[in-house]
Amino acid sequence: MIHVSATPVLALRGASKRFGAVQALTDVHLEVHAGEVVALVGDNGAGKSTLVKAIAGVHPIDEGVVEWEGRPVSISKPHDAQELGVATVYQDLALCDNLDVVGNLYLGRELRRRGVLDEVTMEQKARELLSTLSIRIPSVRIPIAGLSGGQRQVVAIARALIGDPKIVILDEPTAALGVEQTAQVLDLVERLRERGLGVILISHNMADVKAVADTVAVLRLGKNNGTFPVKDTSHEEIIAAITGATDNAVTRRAERRTTEAAK
């Protein structure tokens, strides 16, 4: 693990959230340090996206404390999170198909020069950013609709970096991607860590988690179910924490295989 500072950049303490009758999060704790990739894992419906949306200010938490660099803060709308330095790449991509790459990168925080959009500087900076991240896009002036899934995903991630955030949240960034493009996104995650950013990475893919994460935080049914350093934790231990028991569909399946093989 890369050197990690003592005070976490972002800490959630006792966060709870309910939607009507659904208690989506109960007393959840989470810490993210600068230069750390925290993988957030859990089964479908475990509350990962809800936790992310709470941090991003989309669905503020009902109870609990959010600490930013040690100070308690309130995040009640997306703008609050952006101001603090939280950038989020949502599970369902949030890009405008009709705008070009530059337009999307700067959407909502366009650079202006004498009150008018400064297309030249935006284009110049967009090219710089994409090239420092080794992102290859045919042209920064083609509409997003003309890009492949992986290219869109890297644009979405690059977009998160425009505001110089301290924490980047990626909700299943590789879910719909092919092998090559997944590798591209994982490379990008490593580059974010090298830049000293804290990254929260949500993924169902254990291989991805083991490849890039420093810490794994497991959510189960809206509650914490363990936090593990990746390098000292086996695949099986993480799976067990996700499914909540040693006896579950995954282990039963593994057992069946070994007994069948023994026959």
Add this chain to the structure above:
Amino acid sequence: MSDTTKTPTPKGTVPAAAEDPTAAAVAAPAVDPRLLVREEGFKGYITEFKRKVKGGELGSIPVVVGLIVIATVFQLNNDRFLSADNLSNIGYYMAATGMLAIGLVFVLLLGEIDLSVGSVSGLASAVFAVVVTKHGMDAWLALLLTIVTGVAIGALHGWFFARIGVPAFVVTLAGFLGWNGLMLWLLGSSGTINIPSDDGPVSLLGKSSFLLDQDIVGAYLLAGLAVLSLLVGSFMDQRRRRAAGVPFRPTSEIVLRVVALAVVAFAAAVMFNNSAGVPNALVIFLVCLVIIDFVLRRTSFGRKVFAVGGGVEAARRAGINVELVRITVFAIAGGFAALGGMFFAGQTSSATMLAGGGNTLMLAIAAAVIGGTSLFGGRGTVWSALLGMLVIQSISTGLSLLNMEASIQYMITGAVLLGAVVIDSVSRRSQKAAGRA
């Protein structure tokens, strides 16, 4: 001033890239072979043009072709069609409905529709007539009040749509009926109020060539100003882009565009000077087009309109106040409807029961769509109001030159609108196929 030869957002080119694959591989850092960069020179334009047509980015091609066909057909049937007087007529009458179309372009960019603009324009002329003739208000103050009324009505529609969540077409359909009723009530039993037209905005809008008071130099000055601003603007942009090291438009292309504009603008100036002079309403319409084009393409408000039209959720997450954008857009549509109503009043020097009724609304919508603004939101330019109005006004003056009845005019305009929507839908589909929508 007008930009009829191209869509207003062509991409720049990378100077001297991709011409020779080996040279590019040596010089440039890892150029993707699938890169869609236009080659230098005219061959480049042609290949890019072919690619765009294949990908469904037809832009203003169909409408320009349509205009040529229309002009040819009518000219063959009646040689007065391309006369200076008839073309001046087209210019004179298209401004009023064109103003409504400008407002509709905004609404269409959001992927919504405003069915009330015709009624609002009629109501605006009635409000103006009533406050001026019955209450003796100063005409310019009354103009301001009229525009504010239109903006307020539009904002009200927008509020019901954005805050309450009523579908825009229902809100504006209610407005279509309601504001028409209010207009009839204001006009009272007579049904017509004559507006004194010796001076003030109505006489101004009705007349031609206020610039330099009927002097032919006025038209040439306007044309020259338009050409000069395009020339200076393009070269300044090129210089900044070159200095910043981003792709820029090559000089050959700039010259081509400027020459094209110069030909069109000076031809129009000569034509108007051979008739009654430049209609003031047309000048105001063109100025509005230039301003709105600037607002849509160069300001963050314009960017927000496109963003909301292209993806509401993405826009919201980017921190854009979607409700505010929606309300503002409907308010703008209302404001332009009111302005258009003043143009109608200028044509007849009166507010009548018929103002803004009949097929006004349909023509305004048709103009925006025929001009190339998509019904599906997020794609289009305000120049489509000009191009579409040229088509519509040409058809209607052409048909009346041929002494066709209104019934035939309606059917033909309906068919043209259907054709435009079909082109819009088909090009959207092929854009999807080409991965661009």
